[in-house]
Structures are given as structure tokens and as C-alpha cells.
Amino acid sequence: MVSALNKLLLTRLRDRNAAVRVEEGRVRQIDFAPSQAEEEVGAVYVGKVRNIVKNIQAAFVEYRPGVNGFYSLAENRRHLYTDGREHSVLKAGDEILVQVSRAAVKTKDAVLTSRISLTGVYAVYIAGTEKKSAQLNISKKITDVSWREAAETWWEKQELTDCEVILRTNAAQADFSLVEEEIRTLSEAFRKMLEHAPSRVLFSVLYRPESFSLREAKGIPQNGEWEIVSDQPEIMTELKEYAGPLPKLRFYDDASYSLSALYSLETELERALKKTVWLKSGGYLVIEPTEAMTVIDVNTGKNTEKRTAEETYFKTNLEAAAEIAVQLRLRNLSGIIIVDFIDMDSSDQKKTLLQTLRNYLQKDPVKTAVVDITALGLVELTRKKISRPLHEIIKEKEIPKL
Numbered sequence: 001m002v003s004a005l006n007k008l009l010l011t012r013l014r015d016r017n018a019a020v021r022v023e024e025g026r027v028r029q030i031d032f033a034p035s036q037a038e039e040e041v042g043a044v045y046v047g048k049v050r051n052i053v054k055n056i057q058a059a060f061v062e063y064r065p066g067v068n069g070f071y072s073l074a075e076n077r078r079h080l081y082t083d084g085r086e087h088s089v090l091k092a093g094d095e096i097l098v099q100v101s102r103a104a105v106k107t108k109d110a111v112l113t114s115r116i117s118l119t120g121v122y123a124v125y126i127a128g129t130e131k132k133s134a135q136l137n138i139s140k141k142i143t144d145v146s147w148r149e150a151a152e153t154w155w156e157k158q159e160l161t162d163c164e165v166i167l168r169t170n171a172a173q174a175d176f177s178l179v180e181e182e183i184r185t186l187s188e189a190f191r192k193m194l195e196h197a198p199s200r201v202l203f204s205v206l207y208r209p210e211s212f213s214l215r216e217a218k219g220i221p222q223n224g225e226w227e228i229v230s231d232q233p234e235i236m237t238e239l240k241e242y243a244g245p246l247p248k249l250r251f252y253d254d255a256s257y258s259l260s261a262l263y264s265l266e267t268e269l270e271r272a273l274k275k276t277v278w279l280k281s282g283g284y285l286v287i288e289p290t291e292a293m294t295v296i297d298v299n300t301g302k303n304t305e306k307r308t309a310e311e312t313y314f315k316t317n318l319e320a321a322a323e324i325a326v327q328l329r330l331r332n333l334s335g336i337i338i339v340d341f342i343d344m345d346s347s348d349q350k351k352t353l354l355q356t357l358r359n360y361l362q363k364d365p366v367k368t369a370v371v372d373i374t375a376l377g378l379v380e381l382t383r384k385k386i387s388r389p390l391h392e393i394i395k396e397k398e399i400p401k402l
Helices: 145-156 169-173 176-199 212-218 233-241 265-273 309-331 347-361 390-395
Strands: 006-012 017-023 026-032 044-053 058-064 067-072 095-102 110-113 117-119 123-127 135-138 163-167 205-207 226-230 248-251 276-278 284-289 294-299 335-340 368-373 379-383
Touching: 006 212, 017 212, 017 265, 026 265, 026 309, 044 067, 058 095, 058 110, 067 095, 095 176, 117 176, 123 176, 135 145, 145 176, 163 176, 176 205, 212 233, 226 233, 233 248, 265 309, 265 390, 284 309, 294 309, 309 347, 309 390, 347 368, 347 379
Parallel strands: 006 226, 067 110, 135 163, 226 248, 294 335
Antiparallel strands: 006 017, 017 026, 044 058, 044 095, 044 205, 058 067, 095 110, 117 123, 123 163, 276 284, 284 294, 335 379, 368 379
16 A cells, blocks of 8 residues: 655666656656766856857867767856966867756756755755855745845855855755755865876766756655655665755555555656646647647537536636646656646636645646746746656667566
8 A cells, every 4th residue: 555655766777767747646757867978957067168259158078089069158057177377368279167057958058057055964065156156045934034134144154155055945844953964075175186187187077966866865854754765775775874854755665566556656757748638527638749839728528518608718727827837847848838728718717726826837847837828828937957858868879668
């Protein structure tokens, strides 16, 4: 029997390590470990500036042999030169430290940054900022006003410079002394990168994030509402050896019924790849990812509930709003998203629908926003691009269906 706790399942799915988040009894997110050929986001390299394109305010930096990344000069005004000096102008041939902030997608190069980001359980430490003073940002998901005020007071006593610190949601469950210790550890890791950079050859990796499984585990809230379940002995060993805090760990060893079967992961994955998503009322969504954007159409379908047409449209739209929030996260759709809800005449119902959609989207760990409703009644959303969508990953030959 499946317990009521939210779960992070660390298992094998289609012959690859996978992390599946089950929240409120439903699969909400499926992530696959990067393939060996795919560059892991977060790695820090010694790269060489190959050319600078002034009209787009960008440089192209070779960070692996024969592989260039896009480096925005508008967003990266402070460059981390390997010789430790401050140069007046970035030019071709300069060697700098860069971190992969976004993986290459289709024809687009990986995005590189000089703002080195190191992630812990409680905080994210970002070095290479323009300002000499240290900046604090607190996760918007921490809504306790008194805690936020206490954090601001604690921050004023910290002696940090040239960095930005983001307090993650887990920080609200920990003593500030633990948060402070973790920030010191991350700061020291960055200092050692700078120290070692002058002696490292081109394309050297100065920092590589932890394993996929550990990284996923560290991202789970430390609020007592989660447990981590794995049927992979090597993953469980790694997590048990990790010195930092993690939610409850449980090894699943039922040989007669796999972890994947227990949670119907193959079925859930297949559903997440289908164009049509049925709603409980009988309505349905049609989700069409394209090169430029994702289009979602809402339909009443088989909705036979005894209501007026306006009531049916409103009820179906509200149900669709909840499911759209689920599907965006599950499928990892990003960029511009256009939703064609069923047309309604009532302006009050339209306002309620938009606010309901916003409320559901706020639960997404990835920044997602309702931009506007167009003159044609189409709702425009944006979702930050973090990694490739699920349907693209599944198409890879290295993830065959068993």
C-alpha cells in the first residue's frame, strides 16, 4: 500500500536513472539523468573566447573541444579571467571561467555565464556578481513574514562580499547557524576554483555538480512531508553516505512487484506524451508543442452534466486550469504557452478563471506566469526554460521503451 507522504522516487525507467515526484498521490514531475553526451548544467569550465559579436552583445566561448556556448555580454559584465587579473575589455583569445547555465537545445548552443552558482540544501551561492556588496534574496515560497524579517536581521550580521545568496525553501526549516555554515562551504568552494584556475589547462572542469540522484534528493523540502524511495542499491548507498540533511530514506526491495509497477510509471510516462488529456468532467485538453510555442486547446468534449452552457463552460475551464498547471510541469513545457479556453461571456468568470490559473501556477517550482489575455480571448503564459521538455528526451534513441 502506498503511504500518504509525498515521495521522490529514484529508480530506473526506460533504461535510465529517473527521478519522479509524487505529490498528493499523483505523479507531478518526471526527470531523467543527463546522458553522457549531454553536458550537465552547473559544470564550470576553463573556456576560450573564440569571437565576439557586438550587434547581439554576445561572445561565443569554446568550453569543450569544438563546442561553443553563448555568453551574453549584457548579462555578464564581470568576467572571471583565469590569470586572476581584471581586463579592461573582453576579447577573442581570453581564457575565462564559465558555467553552463542552460543545456544546448536543438540548434541553440548551451548558455554560459560568469555568475557561478553553487547550490546547497538551504541556499544558493552566486559568485561573480557586479556589486561589491553581498545581496540576499529569499524564496518567494517562504511566506512567513516573521521568518523573512528574522532572515533579514541575520543577514545584516554576515560578512560577505561580491556575491548573491538565495535562501531556498528548506532554509525556513533549519537553524540559521546551519544555513551560515553551508554558505561558508559554498563560498570556500568558489574561492578554490579561482585559486586553481591559473594552473588548469583549457577545457578543464573546475567544478561538476553532484550526481543526478543526490541533486534531486537535495531539492526535496525538509518539512517532514516527504520521503525518498529507491530500489537502486548504489543510489541508496550514496544518499546514506551524504553528510548533509535529507528527508527520510527508504529502500524498496520487493522483487515480486517493482517500484515502477507500484506507481504505474510506464503508464504515467505514456500519458505525459499523448496529445489529448481527458478531464474528469468529460472535457479534454489538446496539447501541441511546436518550435515557437506550445498551444493548448480546451474542449467540453463528453461533459454531460446538467448545467446551462455558460455553467458548463465555466466549470470545464476551471478544471482545465488545474490540469494545465499539472501538465506544464509534468511535460516540462516552457517558453511561450497559448491557452484557448472555452469562450465565456461573463467578465467576472473570466477574472475568476485567470486568478484560479495564477493560483495553480504558483505551485510550480519553475517560474511560470500569466502574461495577458488577448483580444481573441487567448491566454498567454510563460514558463522559464530550465531543460528540454519530456517529449524531446523520450525521443532520444538511448531511452528505448522496454
